[in-house]
Amino acid sequence: MNNEHIKLSATDARLWFGKKQVLKNVNVAFPENKITALIGPSGCGKSTLLRCFNRMHDLSADARITGNFLLEDQDLYRGNLSATAVRRRIGMVFQQANPFPKSIYENINYGLKINDISKEERPGIIENALKESYIWDEVKDDLQKPATRLSGGQQQRLCIARAVALRPEVILMDEPCSALDPISTSKIEELILKLKQDYTIVIVTHNMQQAQRIADQTVFMYLGEIIEAGSTRQIFNDPQAELTGNYVQGHFG
Numbered sequence: 001m002n003n004e005h006i007k008l009s010a011t012d013a014r015l016w017f018g019k020k021q022v023l024k025n026v027n028v029a030f031p032e033n034k035i036t037a038l039i040g041p042s043g044c045g046k047s048t049l050l051r052c053f054n055r056m057h058d059l060s061a062d063a064r065i066t067g068n069f070l071l072e073d074q075d076l077y078r079g080n081l082s083a084t085a086v087r088r089r090i091g092m093v094f095q096q097a098n099p100f101p102k103s104i105y106e107n108i109n110y111g112l113k114i115n116d117i118s119k120e121e122r123p124g125i126i127e128n129a130l131k132e133s134y135i136w137d138e139v140k141d142d143l144q145k146p147a148t149r150l151s152g153g154q155q156q157r158l159c160i161a162r163a164v165a166l167r168p169e170v171i172l173m174d175e176p177c178s179a180l181d182p183i184s185t186s187k188i189e190e191l192i193l194k195l196k197q198d199y200t201i202v203i204v205t206h207n208m209q210q211a212q213r214i215a216d217q218t219v220f221m222y223l224g225e226i227i228e229a230g231s232t233r234q235i236f237n238d239p240q241a242e243l244t245g246n247y248v249q250g251h252f253g
């Protein structure tokens, strides 16, 4: 992984919720135009780490964060960078698809409006985002239909369209398929594989097969620390730490 351009990284990252330390000296790097899977047992801090890159802890009064979180060489917590400015460059897709209770069209239009994209540009951007997210053919005649009437898998692709419409550089995905059936999951995986041509992707997953199907790099976390990071092939076939081996072989979860 050494020759790759690092798009997103954290150095000496630590996070406490109140007195409880959830991230301990995390050093991690995500290469550009690659998919990185973040794996590890429940509660080890995967979502917490992912959310740091999107300034999602800003409103948690008891969260304290130290260290550096960098997009290229821009520190995401220094200067007067707003969370909105960070989120325009680093999009996020959640475990439960969370469309707004509005039309399919308005779900994407809203983000464009609040980011001051002109009225004239918006219809084209919306169409492209839906095409890019492999959902255009299914919704093009129903753009005014409430997004909440779509299937779970369609809602998740709409949420991905909402993220890509703002042309971020990075897309963070927190278990985006965990609520989906195998067919919807495989559509999203196909979409993620295509999106990496244009975006750097970090995906939290509990599904070891999914990590192996789509991730170039895999990072294994345990109790708030990064135990091991490497190519997905290496992490699954030749893990250096015994703990990694035990986890990927399903000995604990």
Ligand SMILES: Nc1ncnc2c1ncn2[C@@H]1O[C@H](COP(=O)(O)OP(=O)(O)OP(=O)(O)O)[C@@H](O)[C@H]1O
Pocket (backbone or CB within 6 Å): 017, 022, 040, 041, 042, 043, 044, 045, 046, 047, 048, 049, 060
């Ligand atoms: N807002 C919060 N306030 C207090 N503690 C929290 C908060 N969010 C998460 N935690 C705690 O931080 C720890 C890490 O949680 P996190 O959700 O990051 O783990 P995870 O590895 O993503 O787990 P899972 O795979 O189950 O989603 C857990 O002990 C959790 O209870």
